[in-house]
Amino acid sequence: MKKHYSGTWDSVRTHEVPDWYEDCKFGIFIHWGLYSVPAYAPRTWELGEVPGDETWFCNNPYAEWYYNSVNVGQGPSYEHHKKVYGEDFAYENFADMWKAEKWDPDEWAELFKEAGAGYVVLVTKHHDGFCLFPSEYTDYNSVKRGPKRDITGELTRAVRNQGMRMGTYYSGIIDWRFANDPIYREEDNFDNACPTAAYADYAYMQSKELIDRYEPSVFWNDIGWPRQGVNALPGLLSHYYNTVEEGVVNDRFNGLYHDYTTKEYKYGESTRDEKWEMCRGMGLSFGYNAEEGDDKIISVPEFIRLLVETVSNNGNLLINIGPKADGTIPQEQVKRLKQIGKWLKVNGEGIYGTRCSKRENELREDVDLFYTRKEDDLFVFADVKEKLPQEIFIKGAKAPEGVIALDENVELTYRTEQEGVYLNILKNESGFRMAGVRIPGGE
Numbered sequence: 001m002k003k004h005y006s007g008t009w010d011s012v013r014t015h016e017v018p019d020w021y022e023d024c025k026f027g028i029f030i031h032w033g034l035y036s037v038p039a040y041a042p043r044t045w046e047l048g049e050v051p052g053d054e055t056w057f058c059n060n061p062y063a064e065w066y067y068n069s070v071n072v073g074q075g076p077s078y079e080h081h082k083k084v085y086g087e088d089f090a091y092e093n094f095a096d097m098w099k100a101e102k103w104d105p106d107e108w109a110e111l112f113k114e115a116g117a118g119y120v121v122l123v124t125k126h127h128d129g130f131c132l133f134p135s136e137y138t139d140y141n142s143v144k145r146g147p148k149r150d151i152t153g154e155l156t157r158a159v160r161n162q163g164m165r166m167g168t169y170y171s172g173i174i175d176w177r178f179a180n181d182p183i184y185r186e187e188d189n190f191d192n193a194c195p196t197a198a199y200a201d202y203a204y205m206q207s208k209e210l211i212d213r214y215e216p217s218v219f220w221n222d223i224g225w226p227r228q229g230v231n232a233l234p235g236l237l238s239h240y241y242n243t244v245e246e247g248v249v250n251d252r253f254n255g256l257y258h259d260y261t262t263k264e265y266k267y268g269e270s271t272r273d274e275k276w277e278m279c280r281g282m283g284l285s286f287g288y289n290a291e292e293g294d295d296k297i298i299s300v301p302e303f304i305r306l307l308v309e310t311v312s313n314n315g316n317l318l319i320n321i322g323p324k325a326d327g328t329i330p331q332e333q334v335k336r337l338k339q340i341g342k343w344l345k346v347n348g349e350g351i352y353g354t355r356c357s358k359r360e361n362e363l364r365e366d367v368d369l370f371y372t373r374k375e376d377d378l379f380v381f382a383d384v385k386e387k388l389p390q391e392i393f394i395k396g397a398k399a400p401e402g403v404i405a406l407d408e409n410v411e412l413t414y415r416t417e418q419e420g421v422y423l424n425i426l427k428n429e430s431g432f433r434m435a436g437v438r439i440p441g442g443e
């Protein structure tokens with residue numbers, strides 16, 4: 001019998017993280033919008049590497065923050081805007097320059113499937129307020145302007161046709177169409193936000209539009225929720241769960257509630273005790289930044305390691321792609337998605353549907369070990385730093401039925417002693433640094 005949520009916090013808090021979210025491990029974030037037209041940000045730091053003050057906000061590496069990076073009236077993006085578009089060029093002009101003329105949602109969905117993703121989260125309204133869906137509450141949207149298409153609807157259909165789950169990102173507390181004082185520090189995200197009940201209603205009604213039109217499997221709210229609208233949250237979340245039984249929400253509702261917690265680059269905390277999600281761009285930005293080429297984004301080994309490390313610590317990896325304004329995905333991003341898909345095709349049994357092993361990961365001098373478990377199987381992923389052969393001692397492990405390499409191009413021997421298992425990776429011709437093994441009945 002379908003559970004009913006009654007609009008109270010007590011009721012909402014009985015919601016449990018659905019198995020699909022625990023099992024799928026890997027998703028694709030998509031930041032695509034007006035900011036994809038200028039596609040500019042300085043390449044400075046990862047979030048969390050410098051204080052969230054003027055240092056960050058006047059040299060913001062997030063290309064999707066272009067509006068504010070110009071609005072602060074100083075720094076690389078402001079200078080770039082003056083030089084390329086002119087000081088008086090309004091950001092809204094990008095709404096009629098964004099054509100998405102080469103966009104094929106099915107092509108995107110096929111690539112995400114090939115990458116091994118289980119879910120996709122599309123930014124439907126970022127901080128700039130431009131909606132990628134036909135909102136009844138503003139004409140500043142992708143059906144009335146620019147592409148003249150229901151981007152969210154078309155991508156939802158294509159993603160579901162590939163058997164993946166579709167999620168929607170919504171910028172709850174920040175909307176620069178309602179309040180656009182420049183943001184110079186983290187606290188301005190809340191202090192400069194629109195304080196009116198009218199904006200809180202707007203955010204509520206648009207969120208309800210997204211829930212009712214698309215029934216997203218993930219409702220990804222960002223930064224926070226309008227303070228004037230906090231009392232309506234239990235009702236909105238109850239409506240969401242009553243509409244999308246296996247829906248799931250993140251932790252950016254002013255600390256009031258979450259199904260799972262989020263990390264963003266180096267920002268945020270996570271523990272193995274509860275479900276969490278790692279979000280980051282392939283480079284330093286979420287929106288497409290034309291300044292970021294192949295040499296400046298995450299390498300394939302780092303990408304695979306990030307996925308394995310995240311999953312082994314009870315997380316999901318939501319890696320972001322920043323498409324170009326024309327609707328094509330930069331080749332350096334396509335290449336990495338295809339490579340991780342190739343690795344997952346062979347090693348995915350140790351990732352998908354697994355849970356945390358009781359073993360903590362081990363970062364050693366010569367090798368890093370990551371563990372997952374699924375039913376009676378223990379999986380060990382070895383990021384072997386030194387050249388092979390490489391003997392790896394797994395203290396206290398048992399291998400009653402032996403040890404099997406997940407990739408036939410990985411050659412290994414093993415022996416079990418009282419004190420543990422000695423695994424020897426002799427050769428790894430898989431083309432990937434991270435090698436996975438399965439230990440049936442292993443501990």
Ligand SMILES: CC(C)[C@@H]1NC[C@@H](O)[C@H](O)[C@@H]1O
Pocket residue numbers: 062064065222223264279280286
């Ligand atoms: C993780 C991702 C959704 C980021 N959240 C904070 C935003 O300010 C940033 O642009 C990006 O959307």
